[in-house]
Amino acid sequence: MSNTKEYISSEKYRQMLVRDGDRRFQEWHNRFLNYQQAYLEDMNKRKK
Known part of the structure; x- marks a missing residue:
């Protein structure tokens, strides 16, 4: 394994x-x- 870094553009x-x-x-x-x-479902449950 070499220590040279592979640079990207x-x-x-x-x-x-x-x-x-x-x-x-x-x-x-x-x-x-x-x-x-989940919030809208909770709001619908509270209306009923």
Whole structure:
């Protein structure tokens, strides 16, 4: 195993950051939608 570092281009790094941001947003958005659905179901139960 060599000690030389493998450098990546700035464009490849930018693409990695964009994909990571998209993944994090999807995780957050799914959690938000689940929370929203649970909240609305709870509100409907309280109305009855």
